[in-house]
Amino acid sequence: MNDEVFMSRALALASQGLWSTSPNPRVGCVFVKQGKVIAEGFHQRAGGPHAEVAAINQTKDSLTGATAYVTLEPCSHFGRTPPCCQTLAKLNLERVVVAMTDPNPLVSGRGLSVLKQAGFQVDVGILEEEALQLNRGYIKRMKQQGPWLFGKVAISIDGGMALASGESKWITGDKARQDVMTLRAQSCAILTGVKTVIQDNPLLNVRLDHLDKIPKPMVRQPDLIILDTRLSLPLDARLLTTLDSRNIVVIVGEGLADKKRQQQLSSMGVEVITLPVSTEGVDLNVLQQWLKTTEYNEVMVESGPTLMSQFLQHHLLDELVVYQAPMLMGKGSQMLYQVQTTKLTEAARFTLIDSQVIGDDIRSRYQRKAEPELQP
Amino acid sequence: MNDEVFMSRALALASQGLWSTSPNPRVGCVFVKQGKVIAEGFHQRAGGPHAEVAAINQTKDSLTGATAYVTLEPCSHFGRTPPCCQTLAKLNLERVVVAMTDPNPLVSGRGLSVLKQAGFQVDVGILEEEALQLNRGYIKRMKQQGPWLFGKVAISIDGGMALASGESKWITGDKARQDVMTLRAQSCAILTGVKTVIQDNPLLNVRLDHLDKIPKPMVRQPDLIILDTRLSLPLDARLLTTLDSRNIVVIVGEGLADKKRQQQLSSMGVEVITLPVSTEGVDLNVLQQWLKTTEYNEVMVESGPTLMSQFLQHHLLDELVVYQAPMLMGKGSQMLYQVQTTKLTEAARFTLIDSQVIGDDIRSRYQRKAEPELQP
Numbered sequence: 001m002n003d004e005v006f007m008s009r010a011l012a013l014a015s016q017g018l019w020s021t022s023p024n025p026r027v028g029c030v031f032v033k034q035g036k037v038i039a040e041g042f043h044q045r046a047g048g049p050h051a052e053v054a055a056i057n058q059t060k061d062s063l064t065g066a067t068a069y070v071t072l073e074p075c076s077h078f079g080r081t082p083p084c085c086q087t088l089a090k091l092n093l094e095r096v097v098v099a100m101t102d103p104n105p106l107v108s109g110r111g112l113s114v115l116k117q118a119g120f121q122v123d124v125g126i127l128e129e130e131a132l133q134l135n136r137g138y139i140k141r142m143k144q145q146g147p148w149l150f151g152k153v154a155i156s157i158d159g160g161m162a163l164a165s166g167e168s169k170w171i172t173g174d175k176a177r178q179d180v181m182t183l184r185a186q187s188c189a190i191l192t193g194v195k196t197v198i199q200d201n202p203l204l205n206v207r208l209d210h211l212d213k214i215p216k217p218m219v220r221q222p223d224l225i226i227l228d229t230r231l232s233l234p235l236d237a238r239l240l241t242t243l244d245s246r247n248i249v250v251i252v253g254e255g256l257a258d259k260k261r262q263q264q265l266s267s268m269g270v271e272v273i274t275l276p277v278s279t280e281g282v283d284l285n286v287l288q289q290w291l292k293t294t295e296y297n298e299v300m301v302e303s304g305p306t307l308m309s310q311f312l313q314h315h316l317l318d319e320l321v322v323y324q325a326p327m328l329m330g331k332g333s334q335m336l337y338q339v340q341t342t343k344l345t346e347a348a349r350f351t352l353i354d355s356q357v358i359g360d361d362i363r364s365r366y367q368r369k370a371e372p373e374l375q376p
Numbered sequence: 377m378n379d380e381v382f383m384s385r386a387l388a389l390a391s392q393g394l395w396s397t398s399p400n401p402r403v404g405c406v407f408v409k410q411g412k413v414i415a416e417g418f419h420q421r422a423g424g425p426h427a428e429v430a431a432i433n434q435t436k437d438s439l440t441g442a443t444a445y446v447t448l449e450p451c452s453h454f455g456r457t458p459p460c461c462q463t464l465a466k467l468n469l470e471r472v473v474v475a476m477t478d479p480n481p482l483v484s485g486r487g488l489s490v491l492k493q494a495g496f497q498v499d500v501g502i503l504e505e506e507a508l509q510l511n512r513g514y515i516k517r518m519k520q521q522g523p524w525l526f527g528k529v530a531i532s533i534d535g536g537m538a539l540a541s542g543e544s545k546w547i548t549g550d551k552a553r554q555d556v557m558t559l560r561a562q563s564c565a566i567l568t569g570v571k572t573v574i575q576d577n578p579l580l581n582v583r584l585d586h587l588d589k590i591p592k593p594m595v596r597q598p599d600l601i602i603l604d605t606r607l608s609l610p611l612d613a614r615l616l617t618t619l620d621s622r623n624i625v626v627i628v629g630e631g632l633a634d635k636k637r638q639q640q641l642s643s644m645g646v647e648v649i650t651l652p653v654s655t656e657g658v659d660l661n662v663l664q665q666w667l668k669t670t671e672y673n674e675v676m677v678e679s680g681p682t683l684m685s686q687f688l689q690h691h692l693l694d695e696l697v698v699y700q701a702p703m704l705m706g707k708g709s710q711m712l713y714q715v716q717t718t719k720l721t722e723a724a725r726f727t728l729i730d731s732q733v734i735g736d737d738i739r740s741r742y743q744r745k746a747e748p749e750l751q752p
Binding site: 155156157158159160163164165167168169170171312320322324326327328329330331332333335336337338339340341342343344347348349350351352354355356357360361362364366 | 531532533534535536539540541543544545546547688696698700702703704705706707708709711712713714715716717718719720723724725726727728730731732733736737738740742
C-alpha cells in the first residue's frame with residue numbers, strides 16, 4: 001500500500017513535465033526513509049537533470065538506507081547526462097521501486113540489472129498502468145512504432161464537424177477551446193491539412209493567455225506539420241507568423257509542388273518535405289513511416305472532416321479526443337466519419353477511456369481497439 | 377444548513393416513489409425534533425397514504441413542537457385521502473419546511489395558508505431545484521402543458537442511429553440497455569412509431585430481470601402509445617402480448633385506418649384513437665394536445681430516426697437522453713437529426729444536464745433551450 005502512495009507522488013511529480021520533457025519521457029522520483037519523503041524531483045527538460053538527480057540535489061541528508069521510487073527504469077546509457085542507475089548504485093539504497101521498465105533499446109532492463117548488482121532489492125510494476133499512460137507516446141516511439149497519434153475533433157451531438165457550407169466556428173464553448181490548448185501544449189507537433197489552413201486561417205499554436213493551469217515558463221510551442229499535396233499554402237497564412245517560435249513542416253506530394261513557391265517557403269524558414277501520393281493525397285501510410293524518423297512522442301491531428309476520416313479509415317489514430325457540443329447540425333453536415341459501413345459488426349470501434357463535462361460540452365477520450373487478427 | 381440536510385433526506389425518500397406514484401407526484405416527508413429525525417415516510421402510490429401521513433404513521437411519539445420537512449406543499453384538497461395540511465395543522469408543529477409549492481391549481485398556496493393560519497412558521501424553497509427535477513412531469517402537467525416528453529436515443533460517436541440498411545441492433549452495451557429499463561420504469565407511457573414495431577418487433581416494456589436497483593413490487597408497466605398513421609400494426613406483434621399488464625393506445629390518421637383491422641385490435645383490448653394528419657403523418661402538434669388530456673406525467677419517446685427527428689424539429693421534446701456507443705457508423709447511416717441547418721446560429725441547441733459513463737457507453741441528458749421569443 002505504501003508503495004502505491006509514494007509511487008503516486010512520483011507520478012504526480014512526473015506529470016509536471018507533461019509540457020516540457022520531449023523527446024525525453026516524463027519521469028518523477030521520490031526518496032523515502034523511515035516512511036517519510038526526504039527528497040523528490042522530476043525531469044523538466046531534455047539536457048537538464050533526470051528525475052533521480054533532481055531529487056538527490058534537493059537534499060543534503062544521507063540517502064543511505066533509503067528507498068527510491070522512480071516512475072521509469074533509471075537510465076543505463078550515457079546521453080546528455082551520466083547513467084542514473086550508476087548514480088543510484090553509489091547511494092547504498094535499501095530498495096528501488098520502479099513503475100515500469102524503459103522500452104528504450106539502450107536501457108530495457110540494463111538499468112535494473114545494475115541496481116540489482118549493487119545489492120538493492122528492486123521491485124518493478126507498481127502503478128505500471130498509470131506510468132504507461134503518462135508516457136504512451138515515448139513508449140510507442142521507443143518500440144519503433146512512431147509517435148502516439150491522436151485526433152481532436154469538435155462535433156455536434158449528431159456527429160457533425162461542419163455544416164454543408166463549411167461553417168464550423170464555433171461549435172464548442174470557451175472552456176473546451178481552452179482545454180484544447182492543454183492538449184496542444186502536451187504535443188510535440190500538430191498535424192493538419194492545408195484545407196483547414198485556407199478555410200479557417202488558424203494559428204494552431206499554444207496561446208499562453210488560454211492556459212491557466214500550466215506554469216508558463218515550461219510551455220513550448222509544438223511543431224506544425226501541414227499536409228499540402230499541391231502546395232497551396234497561402235504565403236500570408238497567419239500560422240506562418242509563428243515561425244519564430246516553432247518548426248513548420250509542409251508535406252507536399254511527389255512532383256506536385258510548384259518549385260518557386262517551394263523556394264519561397266524554404267526561404268521563410270519552412271521545411272518542405274516531399275512524399276509519394278495515393279489517390280487521397282499524400283500517402284498516409286508513407287507519412288506514418290516518415291513520422292517514425294522524427295523524435296515526436298505525441299502528435300495531435302487537428303484537421304477537417306475529410307482528412308480526419310482518412311486517418312480513422314486507415315486506423316492511424318491511436319486515440320480520438322471528442323469535444324461534443326449540445327447542438328444538432330442535421331442533414332448535409334460534414335461528418336466525422338465519411339466511410340460507408342454496411343454491417344454493425346464492421347463499424348470502427350473504440351474503447352472509452354474517460355469522459356467529462358467541460359463547460360457546456362463533453363470531452364471523451366477513445367482509444368482504438370486493436371484490429372482483429374487476420375486468420376491465416 | 378440543517379434544513380438542507382433534512383430536506384435532502386426527504387427528497388431521497390420521495391425518489392423511492394420514482395416508479396410508482398403517477399399520476400401523483402413523488403413526495404417525501406421527515407419529522408425532526410431536537411435535531412433528530414423521529415419519523416419519515418414517502419408517497420408510494422396513488423390512493424395510498426401521502427408522505428406526511430406515511431411519516432406520522434411511523435411513530436407513536438408526540439410530534440408536538442417538531443419541524444416537518446416536506447418536498448412538496450402539503451395538499452389542501454380532498455382527493456382519495458383527506459387534505460394533509462389539515463392533518464399537519466392538528467399536530468402543533470413548530471415549523472414546516474417545504475421545498476416547493478404545489479402547482480396543482482387545487483392546491484397552489486392554499487396548503488401553505490392553512491399551515492400559517494395554524495400558527496406554524498412556514499419556510500418555502502429549500503432545495504427547490506432538486507424538488508422541481510424530481511417532479512418535472514407532474515409540474516408540467518399541472519401547468520396545463522402536458523406531460524414531460526423525453527426522447528431516448530442510442531447513437532454512435534458520429535450521430536448514427538442505424539445503418540443505411542436499417543440495422544441498429546445492438547449499438548450500445550448491456551449496461552446501457554439495462555439503464556434504459558429504469559427510464560421506462562419511471563415513465564407513464566412509452567411512445568413509438570409503427571415502423572420501429574415492424575422493423576425491430578420490440579416489447580417496449582419493463583423487464584424485471586434487467587432491473588437490479590428497483591424494488592420489484594413497486595414496478596409498473598408504462599402504457600404504450602404507437603403512432604400508426606395507416607394502421608399497419610401487425611396483429612402478431614410481440615408487444616401485443618404485454619396487453620395483460622398495460623394499456624396500449626394506437627393513434628391512427630383520420631380516415632386512413634382500415635375499419636376491420638381497427639375492430640380486430642379493439643377486440644384484443646387495444647385502444648384506437650383517430651387524430652388529424654399532417655404531411656408527415658399523425659399531426660404531432662395535435663398529438664401534443666391529446667397528450668394534455670391524459671394523466672401522463674412523463675412520456676418517453678423511443679422511436680427510429682425519422683419520428684425522433686420530427687419531434688426534435690417541432691421542439692416537442694423537453695429532454696433528450698443520448699446513449700453514445702464507442703463506434704463510428706459513417707456515411708449513409710440514418711442520423712438522429714434529419715433537418716438541414718444552414719447556419720450554426722440556427723442549429724438546434726440544448727443545455728447539458730449531466731453526463732456519465734455507463735458500461736462502455738456514455739449517457740448524456742440534454743434539456744431543450746427555450747426558443748428565442750419572437751419579436752412583436
